[in-house]
Amino acid sequence: MGGFAAIGECMIELSGANGDQWRMGFAGDTLNTTWYVRALAPADFPVDYVTAFGDDPFSDKQRAFLAENGIKTAHSPTITGARPGLYAITLTEAERSFTYWRSDSAARQLADDMDALQRSLEGRRIIYFSGITMGILSPRARQNLLSAVSGARRLGATVIFDANYRPRLWENAETAKQALSNAFHVSDIALPTFPDENALFGDATPEETAARIASYGVKEIIVKDGTAPALVVENGQQTSVPAIAARAVDTTGAGDSFNGAYISARVAGMDPVSSAAAAHRVAARVVEYHGALAPMKEARKAFGVIPVDQTNSA
Numbered sequence: 112m113g114g115f116a117a118i119g120e121c122m123i124e125l126s127g128a129n130g131d132q133w134r135m136g137f138a139g140d141t142l143n144t145t146w147y148v149r150a151l152a153p154a155d156f157p158v159d160y161v162t163a164f165g166d167d168p169f170s171d172k173q174r175a176f177l178a179e180n181g182i183k184t185a186h187s188p189t190i191t192g193a194r195p196g197l198y199a200i201t202l203t204e205a206e207r208s209f210t211y212w213r214s215d216s217a218a219r220q221l222a223d224d225m226d227a228l229q230r231s232l233e234g235r236r237i238i239y240f241s242g243i244t245m246g247i248l249s250p251r252a253r254q255n256l257l258s259a260v261s262g263a264r265r266l267g268a269t270v271i272f273d274a275n276y277r278p279r280l281w282e283n284a285e286t287a288k289q290a291l292s293n294a295f296h297v298s299d300i301a302l303p304t305f306p307d308e309n310a311l312f313g314d315a316t317p318e319e320t321a322a323r324i325a326s327y328g329v330k331e332i333i334v335k336d337g338t339a340p341a342l343v344v345e346n347g348q349q350t351s352v353p354a355i356a357a358r359a360v361d362t363t364g365a366g367d368s369f370n371g372a373y374i375s376a377r378v379a380g381m382d383p384v385s386s387a388a389a390a391h392r393v394a395a396r397v398v399e400y401h402g403a404l405a406p407m408k409e410a411r412k413a414f415g416v417i418p419v420d421q422t423n424s425a
Contacts, residue, residue: 114157115374116185116232117145118240118256120218120247121162121173125199126363126402133199137176138403140243140275143364147371147393148239149181150407151414152378159185161231163221165193170217180407185231188224193217200363200402211279213247222252225259232263237374239271242291242307246280253290261297272298273370276307287311295327300377302370305336317342321349333373333387335366341391345383352387357395364403369394372414389414 119141125133142160149158160182164170166189173195177184196213213219221244222228232238238260245253264270274291281287288311295301301324305317314320317334321344324332334342340351372393376386396413397405 113234113236114159115145115148115152115237115239115378116159116161116235117141117148118161118221118228118232118238118260119244120196120213120216120221121160121177122213122216123169123195123197124403125197126361127200127202134402136402136404137173138364139196140273140367141239141241143367143403144239144273144371144374145182146180146404146407147368147397147410148375148378150410151372151375151393154181156378157183159183159231160187161185161221161228162187163193163217163219163223164189165195165215165217166191167194169195186227187221187231188227190217190220193220200361202361216247219247219249220252222248222255222259225255228255228259229262232259232268234266235263235268237271237378238263238268239273239370239374240294241272242274242276242287242294243280245290245294246277246287257293257297264297264299269300270298271300271302271370271374273302273304273366274307274311275304275366276311278310284311292327295324295329298327298329300331300333301329302333302335302373304366305334305339308334318349331383333383333390335369337365341369341387343383343387350384352384352391355391355395357398359398361401362398363401364405365394365398367403368397368405368410372410375414 120139121142122139124136124138196216198211308320321332332344340353343350369390372390376389392413
């Protein structure tokens with residue numbers, strides 16, 4: 112099977128159009144990353160989104176949207192009576208805020224069926240998940256998820272994790288610290304965002320974030336920090352990679368697009384520093400569009416043409 116599998120929640124996204132008119136789309140942190148992996152990885156590189164769907168018309172639209180854009184859904188279950196989560200974006204200039212409705216989200220049950228989850232991850236080259244994936248699950252389902260990811264890792268998968276801390280998803284900060292630390296422990300590559308790590312763990316600098324995550328055994332760490340440089344750490348070697356100026360109209364999905372471009376660059380055989388530079392280029396282009404999912408062709412233009420070497424890691 113090989114290829115890439117992301118685990119998480121596909122939500123209905125409502126973004127403002129004119130006045131009280133709203134535009135409906137689909138998004139979610141790991142889905143956004145998957146979108147950019149699909150846009151930037153070779154066409155024959157399998158890309159799957161592992162989640163759970165409801166049995167309602169909007170869930171049918173989700174499945175159709177993913178299929179139309181070349182994203183498969185592995186063994187993602189359908190949950191009777193469930194439906195997608197929903198969020199609305201409001202903007203103040205280019206900065207965004209979110210309002211969520213997700214208590215009935217089918218994705219909250221994505222790790223309840225351990226057999227289906229394990230089959231979805233079987234034989235993968237890359238597995239990606241986030242702290243939001245962890246945060247929407249019950250404590251038992253979090254353990255199921257980590258067990259399934261760990262099992263796939265033992266069989267050769269490269270595991271990539273972005274803590275993406277969102278306080279409202281968690282029972283309390285201590286639970287979040289433990290769960291996210293456990294996720295880092297089973298990861299090969301970490302793609303954290305410094306303000307999130309500062310908010311939860313109290314790291315004073317990106318270097319402190321990198322050092323803490325390295326203590327979990329992670330060898331490749333890229334600490335994102337908005338428009339500030341990204342800190343790339345590989346086997347203890349630190350490099351600062353500057354961001355790229357952009358005419359931002361909507362920063363929704365900026366970090367997710369960075370992650371997708373970084374993963375795609377590593378798939379193409381680029382080293383971590385060059386991959387972070389390519390990821391900055393893509394993120395700078397993405398924020399010039401409204402909504403989390405910029406057109407795939409625009410992401411490809413920003414990414415550039417890269418020789419593909421499928422023998423390289425990540």
